[in-house]
Amino acid sequence: MKNKTKAFKHLEKWEGTLANCIRCGYCFEHCPLFKYTGWESDAPRAKIITAFGLLSGEMGPSESAAHKLFSCFYCKRCEAACSSGVKLTEVFTDAKKDLIEMGFNGPGTTSTTQMNCARCLICLGACPHEARSHEKGRGIVVDPVKCKGCGICIEVCPAGAAKIQNSFGTNRKDLMERASLFMTTHTSAKAIVFACNWSYYPDLQASALPDAETRDKSYEILVNMCGGRLERQLLMAPFIHNAWGVMVAVCPDEKCEHNGNLRAKERVEDLRNTLKSIRIDPERLQLVQIPAGDKTKFQAEIDTFVDRLNVLGPIR
Amino acid sequence: MKTIDEERLRAIVGEANIKTDPSDLYIYGSDSSVHHAMPWAVVRPKTTAQVQAVLRYANEALIPVIARGGGSGMCGQTVPVMGGIILDMKGMNKILEINLADVYCRVEPGVVDDDLNLALKPHGMFFPPTPASSRIATIGGEIANNASGVRSVKYGATRDAVLGMKVVLPNGDLVNLGARTRVEASGYQLHKLMVGSEGTLGIVVEATLSFVPIPEFRCMGIANFNTLKDAGDAISSIMASGAIPSMLELVDDVAIKAVNKTMNLGLKEVAAALIFEADGMVREAVDYEINKMKVICQKHNGEDIYASYDPKERDKIFLGRKSLFPALSKYDDNLASTSLADDMAVPYSKMAEMAGKIHEIADKYNIVMTAYGHCGSGCMHTKILMDTKRKDQWESARKAITEVYDYVRSVNGTTSAEHGIGLSKAESFKIEKADSLHLLSLIKKAVDPNNILNPGKLSQAPEDWVTATNLRYSVNS
Ligand SMILES: Cc1cc2nc3c(=O)[nH]c(=O)nc-3n(C[C@H](O)[C@H](O)[C@H](O)COP(=O)(O)OP(=O)(O)OC[C@H]3O[C@@H](n4cnc5c(N)ncnc54)[C@H](O)[C@@H]3O)c2cc1C
Ligand code: SF4
Ligand code: SF4
Numbered sequence: 001m002k003n004k005t006k007a008f009k010h011l012e013k014w015e016g017t018l019a020n021c022i023r024c025g026y027c028f029e030h031c032p033l034f035k036y037t038g039w040e041s042d043a044p045r046a047k048i049i050t051a052f053g054l055l056s057g058e059m060g061p062s063e064s065a066a067h068k069l070f071s072c073f074y075c076k077r078c079e080a081a082c083s084s085g086v087k088l089t090e091v092f093t094d095a096k097k098d099l100i101e102m103g104f105n106g107p108g109t110t111s112t113t114q115m116n117c118a119r120c121l122i123c124l125g126a127c128p129h130e131a132r133s134h135e136k137g138r139g140i141v142v143d144p145v146k147c148k149g150c151g152i153c154i155e156v157c158p159a160g161a162a163k164i165q166n167s168f169g170t171n172r173k174d175l176m177e178r179a180s181l182f183m184t185t186h187t188s189a190k191a192i193v194f195a196c197n198w199s200y201y202p203d204l205q206a207s208a209l210p211d212a213e214t215r216d217k218s219y220e221i222l223v224n225m226c227g228g229r230l231e232r233q234l235l236m237a238p239f240i241h242n243a244w245g246v247m248v249a250v251c252p253d254e255k256c257e258h259n260g261n262l263r264a265k266e267r268v269e270d271l272r273n274t275l276k277s278i279r280i281d282p283e284r285l286q287l288v289q290i291p292a293g294d295k296t297k298f299q300a301e302i303d304t305f306v307d308r309l310n311v312l313g314p315i316r
Numbered sequence: 317m318k319t320i321d322e323e324r325l326r327a328i329v330g331e332a333n334i335k336t337d338p339s340d341l342y343i344y345g346s347d348s349s350v351h352h353a354m355p356w357a358v359v360r361p362k363t364t365a366q367v368q369a370v371l372r373y374a375n376e377a378l379i380p381v382i383a384r385g386g387g388s389g390m391c392g393q394t395v396p397v398m399g400g401i402i403l404d405m406k407g408m409n410k411i412l413e414i415n416l417a418d419v420y421c422r423v424e425p426g427v428v429d430d431d432l433n434l435a436l437k438p439h440g441m442f443f444p445p446t447p448a449s450s451r452i453a454t455i456g457g458e459i460a461n462n463a464s465g466v467r468s469v470k471y472g473a474t475r476d477a478v479l480g481m482k483v484v485l486p487n488g489d490l491v492n493l494g495a496r497t498r499v500e501a502s503g504y505q506l507h508k509l510m511v512g513s514e515g516t517l518g519i520v521v522e523a524t525l526s527f528v529p530i531p532e533f534r535c536m537g538i539a540n541f542n543t544l545k546d547a548g549d550a551i552s553s554i555m556a557s558g559a560i561p562s563m564l565e566l567v568d569d570v571a572i573k574a575v576n577k578t579m580n581l582g583l584k585e586v587a588a589a590l591i592f593e594a595d596g597m598v599r600e601a602v603d604y605e606i607n608k609m610k611v612i613c614q615k616h617n618g619e620d621i622y623a624s625y626d627p628k629e630r631d632k633i634f635l636g637r638k639s640l641f642p643a644l645s646k647y648d649d650n651l652a653s654t655s656l657a658d659d660m661a662v663p664y665s666k667m668a669e670m671a672g673k674i675h676e677i678a679d680k681y682n683i684v685m686t687a688y689g690h691c692g693s694g695c696m697h698t699k700i701l702m703d704t705k706r707k708d709q710w711e712s713a714r715k716a717i718t719e720v721y722d723y724v725r726s727v728n729g730t731t732s733a734e735h736g737i738g739l740s741k742a743e744s745f746k747i748e749k750a751d752s753l754h755l756l757s758l759i760k761k762a763v764d765p766n767n768i769l770n771p772g773k774l775s776q777a778p779e780d781w782v783t784a785t786n787l788r789y790s791v792n793s
Contacts, residue, residue, distance in 0.1 A: 019652045023348045025452045046343040065339040084645030207409040207431035
């Protein structure tokens, strides 16, 4: 049987938790990483198994093991779903601390700063987790333990220097492509709904519907990581592809870990004014706040929005 | 370990659908059981043709192949005891057809149970076997394990909802089994042979399933009992009376105390509680069933009997049962809730005695065991809470489990009601099925002469489950 390694001094306190996790897998259906890649080894349970493997010495520390523990958006959907009260993200954070001390580092989902940084320091102020600092001679430095991967820095960076290396389908380019794909392949398409991963969207999680059932779909839900990341270009993109409307779903006030909902509110308000100025009914861009887990409310909001769009008709 | 022709596998499924990194392999070496073993590669086929090609290669090269759905099996069914290729079937996740006129649906094996139900709901239909793990369990895994759940007392297990399927055999041949009709008497029911085969006979690549209408009315009730015997007698009388519950669940005092301790629910700490439910399209019919069950509970000294149609009230009644799982995990930081001897079935009349026996054995070996389950279908669950670091606790668990199964068989019960055999329950399974094991191995040999599909499971599993694989816990020596 196994020998525990002493090198994981932060992770060590979770030894009991790692045994108490019953490995039921209830944590993985909603994880955006798993949903994107479909690999179980990207799911939260896999990270717990990795942490156990590292702590027990069954698995040696390696780039790929570190990569698994560094890849997480800290949306905490897994914790809400856990059957056994495991504080998954706290385990990941401690594992990250140990791995960093051993010389492993990201990139995971955490942001990194590239060469073309203009040193404007906007991202420092925008980061809700104080993960960014400016160091003389090194420029902008990201603390991978503090960074929670919300990606707000990426959207505020005017030079395109802040990046998430592994975005698991949540970066602007991917989302724009998926919005365009839905709008152009469905004659019935009317709306794009951007939802943060907290929204427990009412769609199927890990399976696909028969083609006959999706042919007449009027809206597509696209999961971004945080409402705070939704910027102008992305929100307007569906309109270019003849969308009748765009909906943004974020957490209720005070409920967002990154205060991204407040940013989203400002952005949407601002864009509604823009729409008005070009004589497009601002009703076509809606923001709704959905309490975590309330799929029914979310579906009702979408249905109301689509009904409203049906009254408004296409944009002429 | 044999060398695997990774290039050949890559050519079959594509670069994006194969994993060979040790950390990925380590992860895919576990499921929800106590076991762990390393596979040699993980391959994710997207089409039937790819499954066929992988099996042709593996059959030629004599490499084990283990199908994997959600990896929520509780007895090590997907743990690769002899290494080999894990076939991650979650890549085949399409619902192919919902045919309302002919009342069936066709799905790929990686479709998740909850997703199928979400897709059926707008049509007023549901797929009833629904295990508690329905949020991650796949149809392939449910078929291979003959999964069932709280409503199986009325609607049956997976076996009852499978009309037909397409299966890839170990030599790569594709066969169509069963039919798309409600009844079929055209020879051997080979599709039913696949049900419960735990991935040892063929890889299910498509299933044709029946579904039923979602009932208009649901009413749930609860009754408390001061002795386990009274609760057990009530279960037996309800089932014998011809009542048709859509759920009949028992929770014992250890379970109630665990829920109170960890969740502060303030449930009355009685010897046992029964939760019963009836459903239907006509309210009077549901009333009739509920009243029948209430009267029987009363007759057997049930107390605080109460039932409601209100969804909020129903949630409240079910909360204790629903909270049981997390409550057991959180029971004590030093005790892990392990899936061992966790789903035997006994005749209704033995339900109470079985629960009593579990308590007696737990006391004897100084471990915590609770008794609860889908008593309406004869299924009794237990969890063993133990300090998994202590070797002596594993020894105690081993002895306790042997005694539990000895009792189960002595009253004509069966080793597994719903979670399957895999590795953890092989010992009792082999004793229970001693006279048919030879037949079983003849079937296995005929279908899989090279023994490549999930070898080392069921009748081939090592007798001693503790040493069958590495345990997935750190155990002090
Ligand atoms: C918390 C929890 C609660 C549970 N509750 C219940 C319950 O109420 N009722 C119940 O019955 N079970 C329950 N289970 C056990 C388990 O979830 C079920 O048996 C489920 O059916 C397994 O499905 P899976 O997709 O996870 O299969 P896996 O665990 O991935 O595989 C199980 C078996 O199926 C085989 N298999 C998978 N896909 C295929 C395929 N396409 N072709 C051939 N063989 C295949 C595998 O080789 C393996 O032998 C529970 C498990 C957990 C963790
Ligand atoms: S916090 Fe979110 S991203 Fe991270 S593992 Fe959990 S579900 Fe996945
Ligand atoms: S839901 Fe919780 S107990 Fe289950 S596998 Fe995930 S972390 Fe472990």
